[in-house]
Amino acid sequence: MKLFYSPASPFVRKISVLAIELDLVARIERIPVDVWEPETPYVGINPLGKVPAFVTDDGSVIYDSPVICEYLNSLAAGHLFPAPGAGRWTVLCNQALADGVCDAAVLRLHESRRDDSKRSDEWIARQRGVIARSLDLLEHNETRLEGDIDIGKISVGVMLGYLDFRFGGDQWRNGRPALSRWYETFSARESMTATLPPHLRR
Ligand SMILES: N[C@@H](CCC(=O)N[C@@H](CS)C(=O)NCC(=O)O)C(=O)O
Structure with a gap:
């Protein structure tokens, strides 16, 4: 493969x-x-x-x-995608939310790299809004990230790692203690430390 x-x-x-x-x-x-x-x-x-x-x-x-x-x-006959039922929609929605934040972060990055004459501050602000609202939603709905690892949690963990990588200056942890605590535990998994973007490796 x-x-x-x-x-x-x-x-x-x-x-x-x-x-x-x-x-x-x-x-x-x-x-x-x-x-x-x-x-x-x-x-x-x-x-x-x-x-x-x-x-x-x-x-x-x-x-x-x-x-x-x-x-x-x-x-692999894995359990990272739940079988059909209520729990599956939460997990898939977490994945969609995290992927959407990554889309917004990538758009923001590319826009910020354009020449001054072409860069749109409104477009950057729109993407920042997507990121902030989505992180706030996760912060205030802790149950979405409870339980065993699944594709939703992997997506959220990777998304937060990407924000650290590209927009560390934003300090997304400020005002989001629950999400910060969750990420501290999740990002210690071997699968996460082994795949860190190069410059964040210790
Ligand atoms: N929805 C896609 C998004 C993939 C994506 O946006 N990849 C970026 C790199 S992070 C890319 O290849 N961008 C090239 C482009 O937009 O032309 C997925 O989940 O795989």
Whole structure:
């Protein structure tokens, strides 16, 4: 099986954490891609031009990260995606929320890197709003993150790690003691420490 990746992507890290939790790492070959290279042949694999994309042993190509994660969980007969029922919607919604924050963080990053004449402060403020509201929701609904590890918690853990990586100056922990405590415990897992963005490793 092949995983097309770029090292800083939080969506790729989500898969890396899940693969460690499911003991699948040795079965996955990792292939680096530069999605920003104009002539990249990678768009022939994923027409969206985004990482991650995944190729199964029978040659099927799958994306995006939620689909790849659910595929790997089913392959390993794992329990990171709950069976149909009420609990499943909370877990999938946590994943959607965390992925949405990562989308907003990536948009904010790219906008902040544009020339002064092209950068939109309104667009950056809009993305900051998405991030702040979502973290506040998690802070005030502690039960969403209670219980055993699942894909929702992996997604939230990776998302908070991405905010530390790209926007450490925001100090998201300020005013969010419950979420901070949860992250301190979750980020100590081996799957999280082994997949930290390089400059945050001790
Ligand atoms: N919904 C996608 C998001 C993937 C994504 O946005 N990846 C970024 C890297 S972090 C990317 O490849 N961006 C390239 C682009 O937007 O053209 C997923 O969950 O896999």
